[in-house]
Amino acid sequence: MLTDLMKRELLAEIDRTETRQAACIEALQIVQRHLGWISNETLREIADFLNMTPDELEGVATFYNHIHRKPVGRHVILVCDSVVCWIEGVEEILEHIRATLHIEPGETTSDGLFTLLPVQCLGACDNAPALMIDEELFTNLTPARFDEIVAAYRDGKS
Amino acid sequence: MERPLTQHIQPGGEPLSLAEYEKKGGYQALRRVLGSMTPRQVLDVVSKANLRGRGGAGFPTGTKWESVPEGAPKPRYFIVDADEMEPGAFKDRYLMEGNPHQLIEGLIIGAYTVEAEAAVVFIRWEYTRARKSLRKAIEEAYERKYLGGNILASGFNLEVQLHVSAGRYICGEGTALVKSLAGDRALPHAKVPRQTQAGLWGKPTILNNAETLCNVPHIISNGPEWFRTLSRCNDGGTKIYGASGKLKRPGLWELPLGTSLREILEECAGGMREGLRFRGVLPGGASTDFLVEEHLDVAMDYDSVQKAGSRLGTGTMIVLDDRTCPVGMVHNLEHFFAHESCGWCTPCREGLPWAAAILKALEQGQGRAEDLDTLGQLTGRLGPGRTFCALAPGAMAPLKSALKFFRADFELHVAEKRCPWR
Amino acid sequence: MAVIYIDNKPYEVKEGQSLLNACLSLGFSVPYFCWHPELHSVGACRQCAVKQFRNESDTRGFIIMSCMTPVEDGLCISIDDPEARQFRASIIEMLMLNHPHDCPVCDEGGECHLQDMTVMTGHVRRRTRFPKRTYRNQDLGPFLNHEMNRCIQCYRCLRFYRDYAGGRDFNVFGIHQRLYFGRYEDGKLESEFSGNLVEVCPTGVFTDKTFMKHFTRKWDLQTAPSICVHCSVGCNTIVGERYGTVRRILNRFNREVNGYFLCDRGRFGYEFVNSELRIRRPLVRDARTAEAQPANKAAALKRVAQILRKTPGLIGIGSPRASLESNYALRKLVGPDRFFAGVSGAEQRLITAILDSMRKPSVLSPSLQEVERADAVLLLGEDVPNTAPRLALALRQSVRVRPMTLADQLCVPRWMDHAVRLVVHDARGPLYIATPYRTRLDSLATKTLRGAPDDIARLGFAVAHELSTDSPAVAGLSEEAQSLAHEIAQALQGASCPLVMSGTGCGSMAVVQAADAVARSLRKTGRPAMLSFIVPECNSLGLGILGGGSLEDAVERILKGDAHNLIILQSNLFRRLDRETVEEVFEKIEHVVVLDHVANRCVERADVVLPSATFAESDGTFVNNEGRGQRFFQVMVPQGDVQASWRWIRDIADALDKGELAPWTSLDDLIADMAASVQRLKEVVRIAPAADFRMTGMRIARESHRYSGRTAVTAYVSVHEPKPPQDDDSPLAFSMEGFQGHVPPAVIPRFWSPGWNSIQAVNKFQSEVGGPLAGGDPGIRLIEPMENVEKGQEGAIVPEPFRPRTDACLLVPLFHVFGSEELSMLSPAIAEAAPEPYVGLSPEDADRLGLRDGNTVAVRWDETELTLPAKIMDDLPGGLAGLPHGLPGLSGFVLPRWGKIRAK
């Protein structure tokens, strides 16, 4: 359900754009910020709000990387798997994450806390390997550093 | 050595606030432009400075601005391309995180020059810090009347928005970016009509890379001659070079345009880490051709790098060392490009995943001798003019040059039925 | 003109077109996928690559996409260049990486553009060893099958469905190599043009579900050129038959009429031909109340002669869905003064007015293609998307005409589709729509007006008066309506090809007259003016030309005791008259002979029923809404005793010993007779080649040269191969033996050319790609403006404003593309797509009556009472209520009329 708050935020976006549809990418991001992901029902509501058909909005939503059309955990771990991180050993980090969180890329931990997703170059190549959790960037990763970071999130940092 | 773009940035520190920026002479160029220069005069200055685009294609900025036809319809749009999704590139991020007002000032001057009254900064989602610093800077600029209606009582108006992309490499391509701004799938457009004739909403649109625009206030303040003397080649200015890979000190440096590869890699980046040797480098980011040892003295400017068989691109280098598998590296790159193909044209949509699948097979020891021929053919079939936009040709650059310089490595994978580096 | 060099030979071609277009027009085989002659160029598939050379000394050249390259003088290219050939083959190779190798079981097999192009480029060997991607398919409803694995991502479907036809419930999802073309979720595609995807898709992603269930191949179909019978537009079709049943309808290109596209009613409405309700043997009833007994032809005719001879006073009721020939035959048999058109007086008066208007000087009735080129449109009263869908698709294109100049200004060729759409953005030319309720074109309209028919007419008259004060002023117009009229007048006057469109849909003479008045006044301002009317059925205008009284006149004759016997031609009286009246007629009349295809209530009451052939089993001529006479040809020999209605009439004449009234042995005899006696139909003879026409001494084969099983098809009856049936009426043969090459356009039975097995073969039949058929588009305009017709707008009276009543609503017809037309509703796929009957109420009236959506209500007038669920239509003006035209239980009355509505 779109709350009044979300609708107000959407209207602010719409205000700035030429057409209602032009606000759709921002709209998806706004709602996703509130709800974590975009369910079928949510997508329909947003489409309605923007005078789009769900078909039209889905075409846009499935084009971009950061629109989650499946539920995600409380925190999304975006691990850069691009070239420099690869050179600097991200595969080892990923192996470590798999082993400690017991999830494959694309999956969510059973406690619903973390979703692991690969992501394109984070632009932190001088401090590779890098990952983001939610909106925060972590660089110069090692398995040990990853454990520290995750522990902090487990302890309720958000 | 002058470092106009980065001298006030404190690495890792807070972005320059408006007050700090002004204290360092910020917005003086804008005041000069709005106070005493016609758009034509600004254009002349920028053209004389020989500023070339820093977004990858190296197109002369003056020429681009000039190509908005006289009497072209309004509104006109000015777009800052700050998508920077190319693997290995992180220069725009540094500029935006460190000194956002420099970009905004350049943007306002650019918009004034082409008589655009609306501007968008297109930034990628992952740049959370840059987003924050830019958002704040835009607010400050509005408060100080550098943006909005009747800027500095000049009669010039400019509205600026920040658009946060939902993430796609292809969005950095100018025509695709415009589709994205219209709330659509970011598919690139044909080059007819030119964007400067019909871009966003079918209206004349200018698109520049963030670093390109950061140069503009300095050109205005110090003059085109000064700008040209900054460089060691015909094109003007400094360049933010970056280097990553297994170097001692990966990082970014603002240096005269035309600084040699060797100087950057050895002096700035401190050379290779202990026990490693240099094998090759993608000089301008993921979509440029490898250069190797013999090229280390090439000057990193547009023409010299081109002559050496690659492109200056974004000027952010990715170094390959002798313990890293070139096949694996190219596989990683092609996987990226395949994933980021927009799916519009056949060679890119089908050819890139095919190339990636072959490279993966090679890495996993399932390569066949004929795979190398197929890869070679693909580099031709996905080459310039054969695909709709520059993504696929860019993707083929590292593969093609790797097949040339590191062919033995590919063959070893086939012969030994494994990746020798694993 | 420009001279270009292709593989070193000069060719003269039109400048500015795309190079691909030019190459194809010259007959070169350049493969393509994403390009489509009507959807134009986007450069996605990269299949049409050729080599371009900078100048004579350039030997290396560079690869270009021919579809994206404008033809310029001196352009030097090579199609044959090895690198270009190799590149084209490599594109196919890449497309085939993921395409299933399932041609033998694919429904597109044998008419697949991808197959053709694969052969053309010479790609033969699969090199990749990696798994193919797979998809889940969607259920897209009764018309289309979906098989995404076959998709080659050419984007054509999307460009047709969304960009061209305006459908919004279809899209492309995903990115990179995982693209999906479909709907957000399973369900019927909403656009009434969805069926075109069958032809637009170059592979087997979208196939015709009604066709699929028969497991038939293109080459195994017997085919013939035909005309759609499901509305007045008269789209040209190709009918395909096998084993005695019609298997599908395909578009038959006619530049002037339907171009490349049909609507779904036309494409999927054919199944009534195969219906179990078909009458295939004559039926004879001894007494009205007795069971009908099947009889053989001779016995039935004997019975007809018996009853018709006994009691004199024979009248005939013709039909707007029967051919000119059958109507003429009946008229001749009974005599013109005893011939009645099978339509109500109200409808007949409208048709007469329309015919008069079409003959008045200076104003042209446009072809569909001319409608597409109109640059300002006023639509008065007609729900075009539901009454003449293909015309609505043309209007959709017309709003792009004016903004195209934006592209011209930037020197963007009009065929560069995406560039044009970028430049044009959402600019639209003027389109004004005044209808009682919302139409599916409204989203394109500059302005719309909702009103009762009289108010719509008043707007029209006001526009006419704005244009020329010769047209009467409209008293008491609101300021708003006045300014709208002014705006419309300005828009029409500022256009170079303005169009006024209206029709019989409102059932209002005032609306028709108003449309006429606008066009005439426009003409007086010195503007060219086009005036297009939509009429109810496929031959409404043809029947109108033949004249005759109305149904009410016929009833009057009968009730007066002036007529004792009645022949009804392809008409269900219960659909056109109220039940009481029809009952009275049957009460009063002594004998009724019915000629029809399918059992209906009229058939159930007739003394003798003679099975008449459908469009698929007979030949004849229809006159479409433009006034264009068009010939349809039978595709198959009818089963049982079924024969063309005119043949039954001839047989009746013979049985009555009145052979001199029907001295025809073939269609050509009949046409010659008709042309000689009806001045306005004298051109009908020229519409198509006569039956004795031969190509190099041969008939034209209805079966392809690869037709299989011709000896086996009837083997269950006899192992001896029968002699092919004789065809006396056309130059076509029911055989694979005969001429297989290019024939005159009116008799093209299928589009095929060596190497071009798909529908794209149509390229080879056009004078230039996308242009008219070589030899001219079929059909002849029979109704042209005539200078000697009296001028002016005599008799046009501006109606009073509509005044809602508190005790009743004005019932207006609501049209449904699926449901309103009689024959197509007998086809299961169409019936599935039709809505349930309802009564549409305005929010005001619903409020007043305390009704909510779905409440059961009674609608009454005179003796009639209908019980229907209410549907609140927020677009319906207060005082109006709507009844869906033609849905089950909703026929037999004439609208508009007042009716009382109450909760039940």
Ligand SMILES: Cc1cc2nc3c(=O)[nH]c(=O)nc-3n(C[C@H](O)[C@H](O)[C@H](O)COP(=O)(O)O)c2cc1C
């Ligand atoms: C696939 C692709 C991605 C691109 N991404 C970026 C980008 O992220 N940032 C950028 O400035 N330019 C990018 N470009 C280049 C732009 O299209 C354009 O050339 C440039 O932004 C123009 O600005 P400039 O003249 O200031 O360099 C990309 C090009 C392609 C083909």
Ligand code: SF4
């Ligand atoms: S528009 Fe009318 S004539 Fe044409 S196909 Fe559709 S129903 Fe048939």
Ligand code: FES
């Ligand atoms: S037909 Fe030319 S690119 Fe598709």
